Amino acid sequence: MRYFLITFSLVTMLLWQMPFANAATPVTVQLRWLHQFQFAGYYQAVEQGYFAEAGLDVTLLEGGPDALEPTDKLLRGDIDFAITASGVVMRRLEGKPVVAVAALMQTSPLVWITLKESNITTPQDLVGKRLMMMPPPESAELVTILRKEGLPVDTVQLVPNTYRLDDLIDGKVDAYDGYISNEPYVLNQRGVDYNLINPRDYGVNFYSDVLVTTEDLANSDPELVSAMKEAVERGWDYAFKNVDSTIDLIQANYAPQKSRGHLRYEAEKIRQLVMPELVQLGHMNPGRWQMIAESYQDLNMTRGNASLDGFIFTPPERADYSYIIYSLIGALILLAIVMFIMCRFIYLSRLLTEEIAQRREAEKELQEANKALQxxxxxxxxxxxxxxxxxxxxVNKAMSRAARERTELAILALDLDHFKKINDEHGHLVGDHVLVRFAELLTTVARPYDTVARVGGEEFSILIERVDIDTATKIAKRIRKDTEALQIMHPDVDEPIRMTVSIGLTLNTTSVIDIWRGADEALYQAKNSGRNRVVVI
Known part of the structure; x- marks a missing residue:
């Protein structure tokens, strides 16, 4: 027995040392921007030795205005990994051999920032204005909301980014391309009131700060890429659990010019974008990547149409090299190991059962998180x-259903008349209250199985299925009448707020595009005919 224990200990030590026998592999990572809390997980992976444990000697290259598109450096072979935006999927659609390893932020931090006094609060308000932005694909989300709202890019004045927030404050531009985790803090400190136009509020919800590499590296050395991914995720887990010490590290080694208050603000905002309590760090959903790619294609932001197969990195299964050790050990050691396994069988079986249960629970939580995000x-x-x-x-599903059942459906396009005047006179909090009350009115008037939606700032739509033109018209007229009679009270307003609504109605047509076009045309006629009326096409 003593001989067995000594020999088994030597074998265990040999097996433990094998993965670390090779020298550390040099790896270069291009950061997306200047040093700040945005890259805290990478700093801690260096500081806590997670990269070193993975056999990696990592060099972090600071980004900035001269490194806006690190994917170019990656494809040239100048670096091994890069951190970039969701616009990298356009490169893949165009046939570029890039691979997404992990997505830190589940929601993009990019927002349009405007001065409070400008009253620019929606994408529609940007028409004809001067917009300072980084070149695509870094700012793809901000261009996307313009196009989703039906605003061609040539309706705004795009100004190259000087990266000087003073250009916004001094009125040289009307809107500034910024991070929700950075510029708002600076404006608060300087006492400047501002508005934020967030792509997420308009259905543009893309990944950000995506760790990417080349297809060649992912295929030739998947173990290295997997080790990099795990070390980065460990670094971010440590950073979020130890914010104060992470701020100390950043101030000491990376960004001494940033105050503790600024770094703490950034840490809180980034945590909201990463959502570590809901989503596993680095998680990427193939269906969501496909949706992001299709959004860029639908908005003509890329002509690429290559497959996304292989775009998301899949970590390799752990190889089992224990047979090498067994072959070097004599029959006596092999027999001793078998005896040990037999003695521990019941204990290991219990551990395996617990591990399976934990994984199933983790998968269930992940499914619930994905459902919540959807x-x-x-x-x-x-x-x-x-x-x-x-x-x-x-609407797409309803059109298919109507065709199968040979029934009719209608769409109502509704627009509150002169809503901007309410915002201008009473402020956006009161305007939001009015929108909520109007939404409640629509839900009350609509039938239980009708669908009500807010499709823009003060624009709403209603899908009415299994209906004839007379019934749909009665519903539309009742909405118009009830809206005209509605009196909305708010603590900040002395007199009741009253309003009217213009409604366009169209019945079932041959395609989704036609029914949308018909409803919009009817609404256009209603507004041009004096507003506060229903027009049927």
Whole structure:
């Protein structure tokens, strides 16, 4: 027995040392921007030795205005990994051999920032304005909301980014391409009031800060890429659990010019974008990547049409090299190991059962988190109605259903008359209250099986299935009448707020595009005919 224990200990030590026998592999990572909390997980992976444990000697290259598109350096072979935006999927569609390893932020931090005094609060308000932005694909999300709202890019004045927030404050531009985790803190410190136009509020909810590598490296050395991914995720887990020490590290080694208050603000905002309590760090959903790619294609932001197969990195299964050790050990050691396994069989079986249960629970939690994210992506956060994306999906299904059942359906396009005046006179909080009350009115008047959606700022739509033109018209007229009679009270307003609504109605046509076009044309006629009326096409 003593001989067995000594020999078994030597074998165990040999097996433990084998993965670390090779020298550390040099790896270069291009950061997306200047040093800040945005890359805290990478700093801690270096500081805590996670990269070193994985056999990696990592060099972090600071980004900035001269390194806006690190994917170019990656494809040239200048670096091994890069951190970039969701626009990298356009490169893959164009046939470029890039592979997404992990997505840190489940929601993009990019927002349009405008001064409070400008009253620019929606994409529609940007028409004719000067917009300072980084070149695509870094700012793809901000261009996407313009096109989703039906605003061609040539309706705004795009200004190259000087990366000087003072250009916004001094009125040289009307809107600034910024991070929700950075510029708002600076404006708060300087006492400048501002508005944020967030792509997420308009159904644009893309990944951000995506760790990418080349297809060649992912295929030739998947163990290295997998080790890199695990070390980065461990670093971010440590950073979120130890924010104060992470801020100390950043100030000491990376960004001494940033205050503790600024770094803490950034840490809180980034945690909201990463959502570590809901989503596993680095998680990527293939269906969501496909949706992001299709969004870019639908909006003509790329002409690429290559397959996304192989775009998402899949870690390799752990190879079992224990047979090498067994072959070097004599029959006596092999027999001793078998005896040991037999003695521990019951204990190991119990551990295996617990591991399976834990994995099933983790998979269940992940499915629930994905379901919650899906719900968020099709829901308007202010009114809890469907947003444009969710409503469009339902219209597509309803058209197919109507064709099968040989029934008719109608779409109502509704627009609150002179709503901007309410915002200008009473402020956006009162305007939001009005929108919520109007949404409640629509839900009350609509039939239980009709679908109500908010598809824009003050624009709403209703899908009415299994209906004839007379019934649909009665519903539309009742909405118009009830809206005209509605008196909305708010603590900040002395007199009741009253409003009217213009409604366009069209009945079942041959395609989704035609029924949308018909409803919009009817609404256009209603507004041009004096508003506060129903027009049927």
């Amino acid at each position: 719900t968020l992506s099709i829901t308007d956060p202010l009114t809890n109605l469907y947003n444009r994306r969710g409503f469009t999906e339902l």
